[in-house]
Amino acid sequence: MITEISIFATVAALAALVILALRHRSSRSQSEAELNAWKLRLELDLKQARDERNRLLDALGDAFVLVDSDANIRFANEAARALFGARELLNRPVSEAFLDPRLADALLRCLATGEPVQSRVVLPQQTSPRGDLENRGVNAWIIDAAQLSNPPGGSPTTRVIIRDVTAEHQLEQVRKDFVANASHELRTPLAIINGYLENLLDNDMIEEPEMARRFLTIMRKHADRISHIVEDMLVISRLESGEANALKIEPFRFGSCIKDVLERLESVIQNQNAAITVTLPDPELVIHGDRFYWTQVLFNLVENALKQNPHNGLHVEIGCEPAGEAVRIWVSDNGVGIPSADLPHIFRRFFRVEKHHSQQEIKGTGLGLSIVKRAIEAHGGTIGVTSVPGRETKFLITVPKARG
Numbered sequence: 001m002i003t004e005i006s007i008f009a010t011v012a013a014l015a016a017l018v019i020l021a022l023r024h025r026s027s028r029s030q031s032e033a034e035l036n037a038w039k040l041r042l043e044l045d046l047k048q049a050r051d052e053r054n055r056l057l058d059a060l061g062d063a064f065v066l067v068d069s070d071a072n073i074r075f076a077n078e079a080a081r082a083l084f085g086a087r088e089l090l091n092r093p094v095s096e097a098f099l100d101p102r103l104a105d106a107l108l109r110c111l112a113t114g115e116p117v118q119s120r121v122v123l124p125q126q127t128s129p130r131g132d133l134e135n136r137g138v139n140a141w142i143i144d145a146a147q148l149s150n151p152p153g154g155s156p157t158t159r160v161i162i163r164d165v166t167a168e169h170q171l172e173q174v175r176k177d178f179v180a181n182a183s184h185e186l187r188t189p190l191a192i193i194n195g196y197l198e199n200l201l202d203n204d205m206i207e208e209p210e211m212a213r214r215f216l217t218i219m220r221k222h223a224d225r226i227s228h229i230v231e232d233m234l235v236i237s238r239l240e241s242g243e244a245n246a247l248k249i250e251p252f253r254f255g256s257c258i259k260d261v262l263e264r265l266e267s268v269i270q271n272q273n274a275a276i277t278v279t280l281p282d283p284e285l286v287i288h289g290d291r292f293y294w295t296q297v298l299f300n301l302v303e304n305a306l307k308q309n310p311h312n313g314l315h316v317e318i319g320c321e322p323a324g325e326a327v328r329i330w331v332s333d334n335g336v337g338i339p340s341a342d343l344p345h346i347f348r349r350f351f352r353v354e355k356h357h358s359q360q361e362i363k364g365t366g367l368g369l370s371i372v373k374r375a376i377e378a379h380g381g382t383i384g385v386t387s388v389p390g391r392e393t394k395f396l397i398t399v400p401k402a403r404g
Contacts, residue, residue, distance in 0.1 A: 063129075063162035065089070066148075069155045071104075071111060073097060083162065085131050094160075100127035103143060107160050110145035114156070118144045122169065129162070140169035174349075181350040185229050189222035232367035235296065236349070239374040247290040247378060254285050254294075254320055254329075261298045265306065273312040276302075279319035287320075287327055289399070293375040300368035301331040301395050308393075309335030322401070326381075329397040337389030346385065347373040 054077070057064050063080035065073050076089040089097050094104045106119040121141045128134035129141070142163040147156050196215045206212050258278055262269070269276060287294075298318065305316050316333045338346060345351050349370045372395075376383045381399030386392075 062164075065094075065160045065162075067094060067107060067111075067158045067160060069111065069157075071095070071108065074157070080162070083129055083164075085133060087131070099129060099131065103129060103141065103162070106143040107145045107158065110147065110158055111156075114147055116144075116146035118142065120165070136166055136170070138169070139164070139166040141165060178349055182229070182233060185350060186226060189225045192222050193219045229367070232371060235371050236367060236374060239293075239371070239378055247293065249288055249290060251286045251288050252291045252294075254287050255280055255283050257291060257294055258298060258318055260295060261302060264299060265302060268303070268306050272306060272310060272314060274306060274314040274316060277315065277317045279317060279321075281321055285320060287399075288401075289379050293378065297372050297375050297397075298331070300372050304368055305331065305333040305335060305393070308338075309333060323398065326398050326400050329399070330394055332392055332394035334392055337391070337393050338385070338387040339389070340387070343385060343387060347383075 054075075057075075058078040060077055060079055063083045064077040065080050066075035068074050071094050073089045073092055073094060076084075080089065084097065087097060094107055095101065098104045100121075100123055102121045102123065105121075106117040109115075110117040119142075121143060123139050123141070125134050125137050125139065128139045130139070142161075142165050144161040144163070145158055147158050150156050196219050200206055200212060200215055255278070258280075262276060268274075302316060302318065306314065314333060314335055316331065318331050320327065320329045322328075342351075347369050349367055351369075373383055376397055376399065379399050381397055383395060383397045385395050387394070
């Protein structure tokens with residue numbers, strides 16, 4: 001009986017051990033399954049976080065790259081990939097990815113010192129990061145580099161932002177050139193006026209009426225020149241300061257506008273024995289725009305033709321015709337023309353064409369054609385010029401029709 005009880009106890013103990021072993025195996029399998037599930041969830045969360053980071057960085061307007069401690073690019077957002085075009089960026093040293101070493105200078109200094117670095121780089125067109133897509137000439141960039149906080153035991157990562165500031169750079173250059181040119185243009189007539197004033201006052205020439213009158217006539221001429229320069233600069237300032245957004249757009253008869261311009265220039269036209277032809281398919285043609293600026297446009301174009309060709313017998317044509325959803329306007333003349341080398345520059349402020357047939361420089365403020373271009377652009381239009389020397393110079397304007 002005791003033996004049977006002992007055997008039963010042994011069997012029960014073995015059974016309990018088997019049950020415990022099975023339970024342990026089941027628990028271990030469940031733990032492994034749970035661990036694998038957690039690993040999978042963690043990987044998915046990490047992938048989602050990485051994808052979300054990439055989406056956010058791709059939404060940036062500026063080029064953004066991440067660089068490791070060896071100056072190799074590990075990440076580049078969409079703006080960076082677009083900036084560098086077909087060039088491969090990932091896993092390449094920045095010295096190979098950037099065409100000009102000046103672009104990498106700020107990053108390399110940041111890697112060497114660990115301190116944030118920001119620098120402004122002005123590059124020639126040939127070494128722009130945009131490569132063959134660059135067509136703006138001199139281009140400018142802000143390079144902003146800073147190290148990110150490192151995980152324990154990890155190697156440092158540096159983020160680099162490349163911001164295109166070419167438009168701001170060019171605008172600043174235009175402003176500097178404008179100030180310098182305006183100062184030069186005003187200094188010359190002021191110096192002449194002051195010189196004649198000194199002669200009148202210091203040499204007692206006021207007592208000589210004939211000489212005093214001649215001096216005063218010259219001074220008045222140069223004072224008028226100063227007045228014209230200041231007036232033209234104010235017009236350009238209004239067009240570029242945003243005031244052009246408040247143009248007084250209203251319908252007006254284009255033929256009436258042409259008539260006003262020709263009346264203002266009547267004495268010059270008669271003195272040069274010039275012929276003016278007006279080509280309007282409809283004498284009652286109405287266009288929508290700011291009549292003040294349109295008068296400025298036509299006046300400057302016709303006056304420019306007369307000043308470039310002071311000889312007798314010049315023929316100037318002013319025309320306007322509908323062209324689908326636009327209106328085409330032109331002013332042409334059969335004068336000496338504009339040299340092909342000067343055509344790309346004639347709308348620049350203070351630019352003057354040197355007449356090769358005369359030693360005299362064309363008189364004027366040098367701002368007329370700049371005013372024309374900016375006034376046309378303020379109306380949503382475009383202007384171009386073609387010239388065949390000795391045959392025809394034609395300024396062609398295209399502006400959209402007013403939409404009802």
